[in-house]
Amino acid sequence: MKLFLHQLNPLLILLLCDILDRIHIFRFLPWEPLLTLPLIYHWAIYRPELLSIFTLLILGVFDDAIGGGFLGQTSLMFLMLYAGVLLQKHHIKDARFSSIWKGFALFMLTAGVLEWVIAKSLYKQIVSLNIFIFQNLLAVLLYPWFNKLIKTLEKRN
Amino acid sequence: MESWRSRTGTTLSNKKLLLRRAKASFRLYRQLIFISFFLLATVILVSLSSVQSPIIHKTRSLILSITTPVIQIVSMPFDLAKGMKNYMISWTDARRQSLALAEENKNLKAIIDSMENIKDENNELRKFLNVRATLPSSPITAKVLSYPGRPFIKSILINVGEEEGIHLQQVAIDDKGLIGRVITVGKSSAHILLLTDINSHVPIVVKDTETQGILSGSKNGLPLLRYVQAKLVHVGDVVETSGHGGIFPSHIPVGKISKIEGENIFVELFSDLENLSFVMLLEPLGQQ
Numbered sequence: 074m075k076l077f078l079h080q081l082n083p084l085l086i087l088l089l090c091d092i093l094d095r096i097h098i099f100r101f102l103p104w105e106p107l108l109t110l111p112l113i114y115h116w117a118i119y120r121p122e123l124l125s126i127f128t129l130l131i132l133g134v135f136d137d138a139i140g141g142g143f144l145g146q147t148s149l150m151f152l153m154l155y156a157g158v159l160l161q162k163h164h165i166k167d168a169r170f171s172s173i174w175k176g177f178a179l180f181m182l183t184a185g186v187l188e189w190v191i192a193k194s195l196y197k198q199i200v201s202l203n204i205f206i207f208q209n210l211l212a213v214l215l216y217p218w219f220n221k222l223i224k225t226l227e228k229r230n
Numbered sequence: 231m232e233s234w235r236s237r238t239g240t241t242l243s244n245k246k247l248l249l250r251r252a253k254a255s256f257r258l259y260r261q262l263i264f265i266s267f268f269l270l271a272t273v274i275l276v277s278l279s280s281v282q283s284p285i286i287h288k289t290r291s292l293i294l295s296i297t298t299p300v301i302q303i304v305s306m307p308f309d310l311a312k313g314m315k316n317y318m319i320s321w322t323d324a325r326r327q328s329l330a331l332a333e334e335n336k337n338l339k340a341i342i343d344s345m346e347n348i349k350d351e352n353n354e355l356r357k358f359l360n361v362r363a364t365l366p367s368s369p370i371t372a373k374v375l376s377y378p379g380r381p382f383i384k385s386i387l388i389n390v391g392e393e394e395g396i397h398l399q400q401v402a403i404d405d406k407g408l409i410g411r412v413i414t415v416g417k418s419s420a421h422i423l424l425l426t427d428i429n430s431h432v433p434i435v436v437k438d439t440e441t442q443g444i445l446s447g448s449k450n451g452l453p454l455l456r457y458v459q460a461k462l463v464h465v466g467d468v469v470e471t472s473g474h475g476g477i478f479p480s481h482i483p484v485g486k487i488s489k490i491e492g493e494n495i496f497v498e499l500f501s502d503l504e505n506l507s508f509v510m511l512l513e514p515l516g517q518q
Binding site for chain 1: 254258261262264265268269271272273274275276278279280286289290293294297300301304305308375376377378382383385387413414421423428429
């Protein structure tokens with residue numbers, strides 16, 4: 074029960090971040106950084122007990138329901154990314170911040186490519202890959218501040 | 231017995247270290263197996279979603295009915311900030327707008343006078359030919375809750391659904407022109423497929439030349455005019471709905487031709503689809 078409540082917290086935070094992504098709070102920027110992916114990356118490495126597979130499934134389905142896409146397509150992407158981070162976690166976890174940042178850049182690049190592949194397969198349309206890459210680029214550039222913010226909030230809790 | 235210091239500084243025997251590593255590997259492989267099962271489940275979910283399964287539709291409606299009020303609450307402070315910003319801009323711009331409005335008012339009065347005769351003639355002709363009106367008497371206004379988040383899905387979420395009388399294929403417009411049409415409906419929310427989505431296809435007519443064609447969303451952002459020869463149209467020509475196809479009523483402004491590159495004719499929409507606040511929903515042509 075305690076673990077369930079413990080895991081409900083990150084799910085609610087991720088759902089809230091997804092809503093914030095949808096209402097375009099960063100519309101004044103040329104590309105809007107996604108808030109959910111940096112959180113998933115951070116928790117997958119440092120606090121895996123907070124991020125269950127079921128959380129990612131629910132988050133993905135929620136994102137697709139609001140966004141109008143096929144239910145499950147975003148969950149597919151999240152789960153594949155999560156598996157990738159788990160496999161590399163032991164290399165990244167105690168590394169210096171620059172290595173973690175590089176890992177995050179690779180993570181976001183993979184997310185962009187995966188999204189493009191899923192879109193191409195499901196919608197049978199060729200969409201420019203650049204759009205997916207640039208959308209995630211800003212999140213990569215802002216990652217150091219984001220990482221600091223998360224760690225500060227976690228320390229306070 | 232050989233021993234090693236672990237990360238925490240305690241001394242571990244060889245066997246204990248191997249056991250710890252084995253447990254960590256076992257946990258990792260167990261998680262990967264679970265992920266594989268969930269991946270299979272999501273593939274099944276995506277397959278059901280792509281064939282428009284009723285269960286998926288109900289699931290989506292349920293999620294939307296729960297989350298729509300939450301989205302409205304979360305977006306309130308941002309809407310308030312946007313409103314204040316627009317108010318400040320309009321306040322500082324008041325004098326210029328006042329002069330522009332006075333000039334426009336003068337021009338409109340002259341147009342109204344000339345339009346009265348045309349209106350009477352139009353009504354007489356409609357009566358004579360038994361032509362039905364193409365616009366409904368009571369369109370529904372809706373607030374936009376969320377915007378396109380993915381590059382390949384251009385749809386928005388609005389705060390009206392089945393309870394307010396919204397149904398599939400209803401046409402959405404704003405004060406400037408056509409926006410798109412309703413593609414999914416929940417109890418109190420609905421999705422509108424925008425004209426910029428690659429799955430959007432609207433029968434249109436180029437106003438000045440009466441050239442008919444199809445306006446389709448493209449990957450580049452600007453919709454494309456299809457089945458129209460480039461030599462028949464010009465940059466600046468106004469595009470509006472033709473009324474063919476049974477969904478979009480005729481004579482709804484859509485946009486104007488912004489550039490012609492070879493046989494590719496791009497249309498700049500009148501509406502700003504990235505900054506919509508409110509939309510109006512009309513009945514599809516077949517249900518008027």
